[in-house]
Amino acid sequence: MSCGDFSVRLPEWLRSHANGDRVFETPEERMRLVIELSRLNVEHGVGGPFGAAVFDHSSNRLAAVGVNLVLSSNCSVLHAEVVAIMMAQKRWGHYDLGAQGMPPFQLVTSTEPCAMCLGAVAWSGVRALVCGARDEDARHIGFDEGPKSPRWVEDLESRGIRVIRDVCRSEATEVLEYYAESGGVIYNGRQGRPS
Amino acid sequence: MSCGDFSVRLPEWLRSHANGDRVFETPEERMRLVIELSRLNVEHGVGGPFGAAVFDHSSNRLAAVGVNLVLSSNCSVLHAEVVAIMMAQKRWGHYDLGAQGMPPFQLVTSTEPCAMCLGAVAWSGVRALVCGARDEDARHIGFDEGPKSPRWVEDLESRGIRVIRDVCRSEATEVLEYYAESGGVIYNGRQGRPS
Numbered sequence: 001m002s003c004g005d006f007s008v009r010l011p012e013w014l015r016s017h018a019n020g021d022r023v024f025e026t027p028e029e030r031m032r033l034v035i036e037l038s039r040l041n042v043e044h045g046v047g048g049p050f051g052a053a054v055f056d057h058s059s060n061r062l063a064a065v066g067v068n069l070v071l072s073s074n075c076s077v078l079h080a081e082v083v084a085i086m087m088a089q090k091r092w093g094h095y096d097l098g099a100q101g102m103p104p105f106q107l108v109t110s111t112e113p114c115a116m117c118l119g120a121v122a123w124s125g126v127r128a129l130v131c132g133a134r135d136e137d138a139r140h141i142g143f144d145e146g147p148k149s150p151r152w153v154e155d156l157e158s159r160g161i162r163v164i165r166d167v168c169r170s171e172a173t174e175v176l177e178y179y180a181e182s183g184g185v186i187y188n189g190r191q192g193r194p195s
Numbered sequence: 196m197s198c199g200d201f202s203v204r205l206p207e208w209l210r211s212h213a214n215g216d217r218v219f220e221t222p223e224e225r226m227r228l229v230i231e232l233s234r235l236n237v238e239h240g241v242g243g244p245f246g247a248a249v250f251d252h253s254s255n256r257l258a259a260v261g262v263n264l265v266l267s268s269n270c271s272v273l274h275a276e277v278v279a280i281m282m283a284q285k286r287w288g289h290y291d292l293g294a295q296g297m298p299p300f301q302l303v304t305s306t307e308p309c310a311m312c313l314g315a316v317a318w319s320g321v322r323a324l325v326c327g328a329r330d331e332d333a334r335h336i337g338f339d340e341g342p343k344s345p346r347w348v349e350d351l352e353s354r355g356i357r358v359i360r361d362v363c364r365s366e367a368t369e370v371l372e373y374y375a376e377s378g379g380v381i382y383n384g385r386q387g388r389p390s
Contacts (some may be wrong), residue, residue, distance in 0.1 A: 004210045006281045008201040015199045075281055076290045076318035082272055086201045095271045095382060116314025119341045123271035123311060123383070146314045147350030155342030187290060188318070 008078060008086060011046050014067060018087075021061045030055055030108045031132050031167045033062070038080070038110040038175045041067040042184060048143075049179035051110045052080035054088035057128065058103040064088035070187055081109050081117040085124045098125030098160075106130060110172045111138050112165070115146030121156065128162040132172030141180035144188040203273060203281060206241050209262060213282075216256045225250055225303045226327050226362045228257070233275070233305040233370045236262040237379060243338075244374035246305045247275035249283040252323065253298040259283035265382055276304050276312040280319045293320030293355075301325060305367045306333050307360070310341030316351065323357040327367030336375035339383040 010018060017037060024030040030053065037051030048068035056063050066083030070076055084107065089095055097105045107126040109117075111133040121129055135145040149155050153163045180186075205213060212232060219225040225248065232246030243263035251258050261278030265271055279302065284290055292300045302321040304312075306328040316324055330340040344350050348358045375381075 004205040004213060004282070006203040006285050008203070010199040018199060070290050074288055074290045075284050076320065077272075077277055077281055077315055086270055086272055087199070089270050090201050093269055095265050095269045114314055114318075115344070116311055116318060119309055119311025119314060119343070120272055122339075122341045123309075125271065144317075144354075146317045147344045147347050147354075148314070149310070149342045149344045152342050159339075159342075 006075070008069070008073065008083065010065070010083070010087070011044060011067075011072070013040060013044055014065060018062075018065045023060050024055065024062060025060055027108070027130050027164060027167050030060075030106075031110070031130060032171070034108050034110045035132060035168060035172050035175060037065060037067050038172070039178070042175065042179050042182065047071040048187065049110075049175045049184065050080040052084040053108050054084050054097070054126065055106045055108060056103045057106040063105065064091055071185060076187075077116070079114065079117050081107060081113055082120050085120055085126075089124070094125075096125040098127060104128075110175065111135065114138075114143075115148040118148055118152050118156070121161065122159055126161060128164065129156060130164045130167055132168050133176055134165070134169065137169070137173045137176055141176050142186040142188075201270070203264070203268065203278065205260070205278070205282070206239060206262070206267070208235060208239055209260060213257075213260045218255050219250065219257060220255055222303070222325050222359060222362050225255075225301070226305070226325060226367070229275075229303050229305045230327060230363060230367050230370060232260060232262050233367070234373070237370065237374050237377065242266040243382065244305075244370045244379065245275040247279040248303050249279050249292070249321065250301045250303060251298045252301040258300065259286055266380060271382075272311070274309065274312050276302060276308055277315050280315055280321075284319070289320075291320040293322060299323075305370065306330070309333075309338075310343040313343055313347050313351070316356065317354055321356060323359065324351060325359045325362055327363050328371055329360070329364065332364070332368045332371055336371050337381040337383075
């Protein structure tokens with residue numbers, strides 16, 4: 001058995017977006033960036049129509065970006081939120097972005113998190129989650145959102161993570177629909193087949 | 196901003212365990228391997244007291260291993276189950292271990308999955324999940340299990356993933372208690388602090 005390592009690598013086109021510590025003053029500006037990433041991810045054929053980014057909310061600077069890399073990396077774990085969290089934690093050198101001495105971080109995602117990403121958000125240390133499309137918009141084009149707590153907003157808020165929903169929802173949903181119309185792969189685990 | 200890649204690397208001591216396609220005939224044998232990994236992970240100071248492995252259930256051969264790498268990799272995503280899934284999918288070259296032509300895979304974990312890992316299991320393509328300690332055993336030593344669906348067993352089973360619980364539960368729980376007694380870091384995101 002040869003596998004003892006795994007490399008997560010952002011595509012080249014995304015690296016240029018990840019550059020520069022750019023400032024995004026409003027939630028809508030931040031959301032439009034991740035929606036743009038979600039659209040570019042479809043256009044470049046990298047993976048699902050999902051983008052995410054972490055911002056330092058004290059300066060509104062971009063801290064890290066992620067897109068869905070499931071298809072291109074052959075890894076079901078690499079949803080946009082997970083990738084953005086991994087990159088932000090690498091940059092800050094800490095597994096807890098909410099640790100003492102850290103600025104307050106905000107995770108912005110083009111679609112509400114699936115069950116896995118919901119848990120990843122809880123462990124990340126971010127203090128706020130900003131969502132575009134609703135999980136029902138993802139389900140509408142065939143994605144399973146997974147075994148997700150029905151109380152997920154309250155669950156995050158009880159852990160000190162503020163949840164802001166429906167920011168540019170219709171623009172975010174347009175990209176989901178564009179992906180479905182262009183024949184994008186709906187890659188639910190085992191395609192929902194019973195055993 | 197310089198981060199565009201992230202390397203997940205199993206520790207050297209674990210690589211030797213990952214070698215050889217060893218056969219483990221019974222659920223108890225498979226569980227004892229992952230409990231041993233969880234204990235070794237504490238002894239080597241790598242991270243939390245959690246181990247996991249993926250087995251090809253048609254041959255009962257070990258397919259991939261994982262341990263909790265949160266502390267050593269400074270990444271809150273790298274729970275044992277996530278690491279084992281990433282390594283198995285890399286080895287088989289597919290983001291869906293339940294895809295056509297794959298053997299049936301089983302994920303064995305020393306403790307029931309947290310909210311994030313529960314979602315990761317659903318997306319992985321494994322057909323069965325075998326658990327040692329209960330999530331309440333992890334909570335007992337202070338770990339938050341996250342915003343987890345209370346119907347998580349039914350949620351997985353409805354997706355064709357069989358759940359088998361309480362395999363060598365007391366042996367698995369002993370390692371959790373050993374970790375707590377030895378002063379191991381309980382690394383919940385933001386240490387449960389309100390905002």
